[in-house]
Amino acid sequence: MNRAEKEEYLREYGQLKAEGEPFFPYSVAKDSIIAVVVMAIIITMSIVLGAELGPKADPTSTTYVPRPEWYFFFLFELLRIIKPPELVPLATIGVPTIGLILLFLLPFYDRGAERHPLRRPVATTAGIMVIFAMGYLTYMGAAAGSPNEIEMKAPSTLTGVALVEWEKGKTVVGQSGCLACHKIGENGNDGPGPQLTHVASKLPAQAIAQTLRNPTSPMPSFKNLEEQSPEKFRAMVSFLGQLN
Amino acid sequence: MPDLKKFLPPIPDSLKLQPRRAGTNPEPETALDNAQEAGKHAAGWIDERLQLSGAVRWALFRKVPRHDWTYTLGFSVMFAFLSQAVTGVFLATAYDPSTTNAYESIRQMTNEAFLGQFLRGMHRWGSTVMVILVFLHMAQTFFYGAYKYPRELNWVIGVVLLVLTMAMSFTGYLLPFDQRSYWATIVGVNINGTGPIVGPYLSDFLRAGPEFGATTLSRFYAIHMLLVPGAIGAMVGAHLWLVMRLGTTSPPWNKPRKKADA
Numbered sequence: 001m002n003r004a005e006k007e008e009y010l011r012e013y014g015q016l017k018a019e020g021e022p023f024f025p026y027s028v029a030k031d032s033i034i035a036v037v038v039m040a041i042i043i044t045m046s047i048v049l050g051a052e053l054g055p056k057a058d059p060t061s062t063t064y065v066p067r068p069e070w071y072f073f074f075l076f077e078l079l080r081i082i083k084p085p086e087l088v089p090l091a092t093i094g095v096p097t098i099g100l101i102l103l104f105l106l107p108f109y110d111r112g113a114e115r116h117p118l119r120r121p122v123a124t125t126a127g128i129m130v131i132f133a134m135g136y137l138t139y140m141g142a143a144a145g146s147p148n149e150i151e152m153k154a155p156s157t158l159t160g161v162a163l164v165e166w167e168k169g170k171t172v173v174g175q176s177g178c179l180a181c182h183k184i185g186e187n188g189n190d191g192p193g194p195q196l197t198h199v200a201s202k203l204p205a206q207a208i209a210q211t212l213r214n215p216t217s218p219m220p221s222f223k224n225l226e227e228q229s230p231e232k233f234r235a236m237v238s239f240l241g242q243l244n
Numbered sequence: 245m246p247d248l249k250k251f252l253p254p255i256p257d258s259l260k261l262q263p264r265r266a267g268t269n270p271e272p273e274t275a276l277d278n279a280q281e282a283g284k285h286a287a288g289w290i291d292e293r294l295q296l297s298g299a300v301r302w303a304l305f306r307k308v309p310r311h312d313w314t315y316t317l318g319f320s321v322m323f324a325f326l327s328q329a330v331t332g333v334f335l336a337t338a339y340d341p342s343t344t345n346a347y348e349s350i351r352q353m354t355n356e357a358f359l360g361q362f363l364r365g366m367h368r369w370g371s372t373v374m375v376i377l378v379f380l381h382m383a384q385t386f387f388y389g390a391y392k393y394p395r396e397l398n399w400v401i402g403v404v405l406l407v408l409t410m411a412m413s414f415t416g417y418l419l420p421f422d423q424r425s426y427w428a429t430i431v432g433v434n435i436n437g438t439g440p441i442v443g444p445y446l447s448d449f450l451r452a453g454p455e456f457g458a459t460t461l462s463r464f465y466a467i468h469m470l471l472v473p474g475a476i477g478a479m480v481g482a483h484l485w486l487v488m489r490l491g492t493t494s495p496p497w498n499k500p501r502k503k504a505d506a
């Protein structure tokens with residue numbers, strides 16, 4: 001806005017203000033009504049939806065759902081869909097940071113005098129697109145599969161019993177919550193534990209089994225699993241042992 | 245003595261105090277008369293010292309451009325924030341921010357305390373409502389072009405408020421210390437750590453150390469109930485001060501009825 005536009009705006013605004021209404025009761029009445037509505041919504045949600053409390057936090061646990069509040073889903077989803085490792089920092093912090101900087105600086109790069117949304121096609125379109133993108137990511141985040149699932153295809157060389165064993169191992173590893181700390185293929189969190197996508201090329205199956213029995217903290221031990229259901233343990237080892 | 249009428253909303257005629265007839269009772273006599281006078285005197289005494297009646301009158305009766313219902317969104321956010329503050333204080337009376345007792349204190353509150361579950365629900369869903377309202381308010385000011393001259397700073401303060409609101413939600417999520425909150429927070433803090441430059445420091449600050457440990461919970465609690473709410477309070481103060489100074493916008497499609505003659 002140049003000087004003339006600023007003055008024109010202030011003049012017109014002054015006029016609109018003079019033709020306006022006193023804050024009390026005009027605005028106060030509307031605000032009070034809305035306050036009642038907001039309170040009613042919160043109370044209703046509290047009564048209908050309640051406040052759940054899951055099982056107590058257990059740092060050694062193996063089954064958990066690392067779900068954030070739903071309004072962070074779009075950030076999580078961003079993380080999920082940007083797969084290549086070298087782009088991950090960009091997804092996690094890059095996109096949100098750039099978005100935030102753009103948001104902060106908005107009044108300094110969009111300085112046109114026009115305020116009517118229909119006569120600001122670029123701003124209005126960009127705004128609507130951002131809303132749709134965030135809505136879409138939130139929806140995808142909400143619909144995303146269980147965080148305890150590994151979406152990996154068996155190597156085509158596997159057939160018969162070996163394939164069944166592999167699939168079983170994949171399920172057990174997923175259910176055991178390894179993804180909380182390890183990345184396997186495209187699933188799981190990268191850290192605190194190392195990626196397991198190619199463990200077998202670093203560790204032979206024997207060493208993997210040994211780590212499962214005697215892990216370094218905070219990883220839980222699977223010794224009990226081996227004693228109670230040895231076939232599950234074997235499946236785990238055979239799955240992990242084939243991740244080359 | 246300042247005139248009390250200037251504080252008062254317009255009162256329907258039927259409710260107005262009847263003026264005394266001239267010549268009768270120049271001094272208060274009955275107890276009722278005295279009671280009526282006492283309020284005026286107290287207000288007058290206070291105002292003689294605070295000298296606020298002018299500012300209050302200005303704030304209440306300043307003119308605002310005619311607007312639509314979307315202009316109530318800013319106030320709704322503030323109202324939701326106040327609700328969070330009040331319910332939060334109640335929750336704090338029963339909450340124990342230690343890794344050993346946090347979960348148990350919440351469980352007791354939820355299952356045993358009178359209206360405990362309701363109170364938690366108010367705070368929990370209040371946060372959702374507040375976040376939605378912040379986004380709606382931001383969208384409103386965006387589409388109405390309210391961030392333009394001369395309200396640029398108000399927009400910038402608003403973005404700070406948006407970040408602070410999200411920080412509230414993030415830090416509050418850990419406090420019940422159940423499985424969900426624990427693991428989601430670990431993941432969230434790790435994600436923070438991958439950020440450029442400040443990322444690792446931010447993670448260390450949040451965890452109160454390089455590992456997720458016993459002090460992490462107290463750290464989150466302090467951030468959630470002192471640091472961030474204090475900052476929000478201050479920022480909302482600045483935000484509202486600017487709104488009052490500059491006046492709220494007019495919806496961009498409203499034009500003055502008569503052309504400004506200048």
Ligand code: HEM
Nearest residue numbers: 315318319321322382385390399402403405406487492493
């Ligand atoms: C805790 C969060 C917030 C609170 C309590 C709050 C409160 C308010 C209130 C009460 C108003 C005046 C009434 C109205 O126009 O709605 C207002 C105006 C405004 N707010 Fe906020 N706000 C918050 C967050 C934000 C955010 C996130 C933004 C944008 C990034 C923002 C930008 C603005 C702008 C530009 C105005 C001037 C609107 C106008 O004059 O028409 N605010 N805010």
